[in-house]
Every structure is written in structure tokens, then in C-alpha cells.
Amino acid sequence: MKKSSSMIPYLIWMALFIIIPMLLVVYYAFTVKTPEGITWSLDNFARFFEPIYLKVLWRSLALALGSTLICLLLGYPVAMIMAGNAFTRKNVVMLLFVIPMWMNFLLRTYAWLAILERNGFLNVLLTSLGLPRLNILYTNTAVVLGMVYNFLPFMVLPIYSVLSKIDKGVIEAAGDLGANPVQVFTRVIFPLSLPGVISGITMVFMPALTTFVISRLLGGGQFTLIGNLIEQQFLVVADWGFGSAISMVMIIFILLSMAIMSFFEGEDKEKTLW
Amino acid sequence: MVKFIKRCYVYLIFVFLYMPIVVLMAYSFNDSRSRGTWGGFTLKWYVELFQDRTIMTSLYYTLLIGVSSALIATIIGTIAAIGIHNSRGLKKKMLMNITYIPVLNPDIVTAISLMILFVFAKVRLGFLTLLLAHITFNIPYVILSVLPKLRQLNIHLYEAALDLGATPTQAFWKVIIPEIMPGIVTGMLLAFTLSIDDFVISFFTTGSGVSTLSITAYSMARRGINPKINALSTIMFVSVLVLLVIVNLRQEMEQKKERGKKNGTKKQNRSYSPEFDNL
Missing domain, CATH: 1.20.5 (Single alpha-helices involved in coiled-coils or other helix-helix interfaces)
Incomplete structure (x- = not known):
């Protein structure tokens, strides 16, 4: 059990399939192919600052931030209610909440196609109620909806797990010391749940920023987010240098949000996924 | 009253979460091809589904990749978890950080980096690359499932086994492995599920002729x-x-x-x- 040689297969595997690929991404991002051969350059990064690509970046950031905010506003009350005593069979409610996550991500997104399309479920419902039709498929709204739908559990679960660990005595003490319910929430419960909120925000923001499936299916073919841009560079135009540069920018964003997260989380180190 | 409002709110969220799935299921029994109208109950789409060669081949690859990547990842991951558990200080920190890279990296970055590697190394994209990619992103989840079990393990158990005359190998197989088995099984199931669920990484690392259910569904869904x-x-x-x-x-x-x-x-x-x- 103490033999350190047991680590060798794992180390080789991770070096081969994680470290070297990452180094290759860095290599492609910093080199350009010229007729004379391959030279080091920052051209790929400079290209990213062209207006059309900056627009893609802003749109991706805006949609990801928007859906993160909606997830937080919708999800925090859910987490609070579940951590409270509104339900007697908490485990069952929790299970019901995660079951949809077990369905294939792609099929979950596809399901919204069937609801939002012109003759879809939503419009059938609206017309039968005598209301005007809504055409939100292939718009920002549809993309944000898809993101919220797919990532909401990632917001609720970490907040729930932090909230359910809060010592009830602390909340009672705040009440006994004269705080009204609003104060109890803003001064006690919310600050204590901050680690969960931060990890929820990161867990929603990161996949929302990098998705290309949701934008492709619900946003239509013309809809470009940063994920779609990367996909195009690799699978359509075969510009690996530029694609790698965008990927590196994404990694920087991820590292930044992780740094913020670990700053807030402090000593709570021995955590697994959330 | 407050309790009632709270419950209603959670039920509304459940409606939001389940409605698309229920609608999809209902439409799968709908005889009419246009979704707006209900043309009566039918099972013809299921019959057509099982007659579709592309879908059936994808199903075969999905299950094959899911089972084999979960098994291999479980073996490598369990050994790695034991190694990480026994290392200390800086080495442990470094190992944990490497483990977290694929978990925290966006799927698309893992996907393109693996694709670059395979093309760079001139490995033909197909079944092998797909399997290697799935094993790679599955290993960390196995490690993260096994590690908590190892932390709970009584350290003296292994020593006691040795004192009672077991060889290190026997102690490992008869004492350590059974104790951490629940973690190993959880990790394996998780790996299998993640493998079946994956789309992005498969999409970039597979070649012509080999596709999983997710990839097939994506190319069909793009056409509506x-x-x-x-x-x-x-x-x-x-x-x-x-x-x-x-x-x-x-x-x-x-x-x-x-x-x-x-x-x-x-x-x-x-x-x-x-x-x-x-x-």
C-alpha cells in the first residue's frame, strides 16, 4: 500500500493526455505558420481583439452572466426552502430535483426545441388559451432559457449543502438578539451561505460561458458564442492557432473565477465536487 | 400559509424542470408528425428507431465506450487514489491539482486539446481516440469518489492485518479493497454515466464511422x-x-x-x- 510505484501509470496517463495536450494548445496559440516556417508570435491573440470577435466575447459574457444571475435568483429560494422544514421527505424532494440532470444534456436541450418552435407545445398552449403566439426560438431568450434549464441544479446544490449545515442555533440567537427576519437573512444566513453561492456561481458561469451546443440548437446556426467560435476554428476553418488562442483566453477566465472562488472559500479545502 | 407558498414555489420549479421531458415523452407516442396536433397513440417511432441502423450502431458504441472506459478508469483511478492518499505535502497538492484539471477545464478545452494531441501524434481519429478521451475525463471522478473512503479508513486496519500474518498483497486485497469498495463502485457508476452523457469531448475526438448516441442525436437535432x-x-x-x-x-x-x-x-x-x- 505504501509503494510509490503505484502512481506511475496514473502519472504517465495524465502527462500524456492532460499535460502534453495543454502544452500543445499553448504552442499552437503562440505560433503562426508563415511561408518560411513556424514562428513565435502573438498574432493569434491580437486577432481576438478585432471588433467582430470582441463582440462575440461580450455577447458570451453577457448571456453567461445573465443566466447565472437568473439561476441565482431562482435557485437561492429553492435551496433555502429545501434546507428548511417545508418538506417532510427532504431526500425525495432532493432526488426529484436531480433526476432531470441524469438525462443526457443534449437531449434536455433538444427538448426545448419541441416546446419553443413555431408549432411547438408552448404555442399550442398559448393559442388554445386565446393568447398570441410567441416566437422565441433562435433568439437570446431561448439561449438563456436553455442555459438556466441546464445549469440551475448546479446553483441549487452547493447553496443547499451549505445552508443545511448552518447551525440553527445561530439563526435563533440572531432572532433572540432582536434581528427581524430580513436582518436575519441579510446579516446571518446570506453571509454564511456565501461559499455555496460562490461555488454555485462558478459552476453555472463556467459551462454557460463555454457552451456551444445550447447556442447552436436553440440559437440557430447563425448564433455565435465563444464556444461556437472555438468549434468553428477547429472543425470548419481548421485555424488551430486562433482556436487555441481563444481557448487560452477561456482558461484565463476560468482560472480567474477559480481564484475568486478559493479566495472566498478560505479554509474549506477538503471538498470534492461541490 | 408560508409553508404552502414555499411548497408551491418548489413545485413550480419542478414543473419547469420536468415539463420538457414530459412533453418529449408524450410526443414520442404521437402519431402525427407535426407536433402541434395530437394524431393518436402510436408506437411506430419506436419501431422505426430500432430499425435505424445509424442509431443502433451509435447505441452499440455508446455502451461499449461507456463500459470499457468506466472499467479502465476505475482501475487506474483507484490505484491513483491510493497513491494520492499516501503521498504528503507538496507532492499531494500537485497530484490533486493535476486531478482537478479535467474536472475544472471547460469540456471544449479538454476536447480540442485532446484532438490536437491525436492529430499531432498522427493517431487516426476513431474508436481508439474516443476511448482514450473518455478514460481521461473519467479518471478524476473515480479518484474523487475513492478518496473520501480512503480518508475514512482506519489506518491501523492494514497494520493489524500485517501483524496477524497477512502478506502486504493479501492485506491490500482482503482488507483495503473491501473497505473502499463502495467508493470504487460509486466512481465506476459515475464514470459510466458521464461517459454516456458526454457529447462535447466525443464530438471532437471521434472520426468518421464511429459515433455515440449524443453525436447522432446532435446531427439529427440540427436538422430540426x-x-x-x-x-x-x-x-x-x-x-x-x-x-x-x-x-x-x-x-x-x-x-x-x-x-x-x-x-x-x-x-x-x-x-x-x-x-x-x-x-
Whole structure:
């Protein structure tokens, strides 16, 4: 059990399939192919600052931030209610909440196609109620909806797990010391749940920023987010240098949000996924 | 009253979460091809689904990749978890950081970096690359499932086994492995589920001729609604539900067994946190 040689297969595997690929991404991002051969350059990064690509970046950031905010506003009350005593069979409610996550991500997104399309479920419902039709498929709204739908559990679960660990005595003490319910929430419960909120925000923001499936299916073919841009560079135009540069920018964003997260989380180190 | 409002709010969220799945399931039995109208109950989309060669081949590859990547990742991951558990200080920190890279990296970055590697190394994209990619992103989840079990393990158990005359190999197989088995099984199931669920990484690392269900569904969905995908979704969702029920029953049985075995002794904290298990 103490033999350190047991680590060798794992180390080789991770070096081969994680470290070297990452180094290759860095290599492609910093080199350009010229007729004379391959030279080091920052051209790929400079290209990213062209207006059309900056627009893609802003749109991706805006949609990801928007859906993160909606997830937080919708999800925090859910987490609070579940951590409270509104339900007697908490485990069952929790299970019901995660079951949809077990369905294939792609099929979950596809399901919204069937609801939002012109003759879809939503419009059938609206017309039968005598209301005007809504055409939100292939718009920002549809993309944000898809993101919220797919990532909401990632917001609720970490907040729930932090909230359910809060010592009830602390909340009672705040009440006994004269705080009204609003104060109890803003001064006690919310600050204590901050680690969960931060990890929820990161867990929603990161996949929302990098998705290309949701934008492709619900946003239509013309809809470009940063994920779609990367996909195009690799699978359509075969510009690996530029694609790698965008990927590196994404990694920087991820590292930044992780740094913020670990700053807030402090000593709570021995955590697994959330 | 407040309780009632709270419950209603959660029920509304449930409606939001389940409505698309229910609508999809209902449409899979709809005889009319246009979704707006109900043309009566039919099973013809299911019949067509099973006659579709492309979908059936994808199903075969999905299951093959899922099972084999889960098995290999479980073996490598379990050994790695034991190694990480026994290392200290800077080395442990470095190992944990490497483990977290694929978990925290966006799927698309993992996907393109692997694709670059395979093309760079002139490995033909196809079944092999798909399998290697799936093993790679599965290993960390196995490690993260096994590590908590190792932390709970009584360190003297191994020494006691040695004192009682077991060889290190025997102590490992007869004492350590059975103790951490629940973590290993959880990790393997998680790996299998993640493998089946994956789309992005498969999409970039596969070649012509080899595609998983996700990839097939994506290329069909890009062309709009297809009743065959509705039928496929229904089958997949129902099988996941069945799998979930089995996993939960297994857990309950094990907990019961444990309670019987450990009667009177200090109650051990099982590592099954609901959040992790139902990931």
C-alpha cells in the first residue's frame, strides 16, 4: 500500500493526455505558420481583439452572466426552502430535483426545441388559451432559457449543502438578539451561505460561458458564442492557432473565477465536487 | 400559509424542470408528425428507431465506450487514489491539482486539446481516440469518489492485518479493497454515466464511422425535430431512472447490512452524501 510505484501509470496517463495536450494548445496559440516556417508570435491573440470577435466575447459574457444571475435568483429560494422544514421527505424532494440532470444534456436541450418552435407545445398552449403566439426560438431568450434549464441544479446544490449545515442555533440567537427576519437573512444566513453561492456561481458561469451546443440548437446556426467560435476554428476553418488562442483566453477566465472562488472559500479545502 | 407558498414555489420549479421531458415523452407516442396536433397513440417511432441502423450502431458504441472506459478508469483511478492518499505535502497538492484539471477545464478545452494531441501524434481519429478521451475525463471522478473512503479508513486496519500474518498483497486485497469498495463502485457508476452523457469531448475526438448516441442525436437535432429522437430520449430517460432506482436500492441494502454488522459499535459516517451520489 505504501509503494510509490503505484502512481506511475496514473502519472504517465495524465502527462500524456492532460499535460502534453495543454502544452500543445499553448504552442499552437503562440505560433503562426508563415511561408518560411513556424514562428513565435502573438498574432493569434491580437486577432481576438478585432471588433467582430470582441463582440462575440461580450455577447458570451453577457448571456453567461445573465443566466447565472437568473439561476441565482431562482435557485437561492429553492435551496433555502429545501434546507428548511417545508418538506417532510427532504431526500425525495432532493432526488426529484436531480433526476432531470441524469438525462443526457443534449437531449434536455433538444427538448426545448419541441416546446419553443413555431408549432411547438408552448404555442399550442398559448393559442388554445386565446393568447398570441410567441416566437422565441433562435433568439437570446431561448439561449438563456436553455442555459438556466441546464445549469440551475448546479446553483441549487452547493447553496443547499451549505445552508443545511448552518447551525440553527445561530439563526435563533440572531432572532433572540432582536434581528427581524430580513436582518436575519441579510446579516446571518446570506453571509454564511456565501461559499455555496460562490461555488454555485462558478459552476453555472463556467459551462454557460463555454457552451456551444445550447447556442447552436436553440440559437440557430447563425448564433455565435465563444464556444461556437472555438468549434468553428477547429472543425470548419481548421485555424488551430486562433482556436487555441481563444481557448487560452477561456482558461484565463476560468482560472480567474477559480481564484475568486478559493479566495472566498478560505479554509474549506477538503471538498470534492461541490 | 408560508409553508404552502414555499411548497408551491418548489413545485413550480419542478414543473419547469420536468415539463420538457414530459412533453418529449408524450410526443414520442404521437402519431402525427407535426407536433402541434395530437394524431393518436402510436408506437411506430419506436419501431422505426430500432430499425435505424445509424442509431443502433451509435447505441452499440455508446455502451461499449461507456463500459470499457468506466472499467479502465476505475482501475487506474483507484490505484491513483491510493497513491494520492499516501503521498504528503507538496507532492499531494500537485497530484490533486493535476486531478482537478479535467474536472475544472471547460469540456471544449479538454476536447480540442485532446484532438490536437491525436492529430499531432498522427493517431487516426476513431474508436481508439474516443476511448482514450473518455478514460481521461473519467479518471478524476473515480479518484474523487475513492478518496473520501480512503480518508475514512482506519489506518491501523492494514497494520493489524500485517501483524496477524497477512502478506502486504493479501492485506491490500482482503482488507483495503473491501473497505473502499463502495467508493470504487460509486466512481465506476459515475464514470459510466458521464461517459454516456458526454457529447462535447466525443464530438471532437471521434472520426468518421464511429459515433455515440449524443453525436447522432446532435446531427439529427440540427436538422430540426425528429420523432425518432423523442422515442430515443424516452428510452434513455426511463433506463436512467431504472438505473437510479437500482443504485438507491443497493445503497439502502448496504446501509442496512452495515447497521446490522456494526450494531453496538460507533456508527460510522457513510460517505454517501446525496449531492455526490446523484450527480
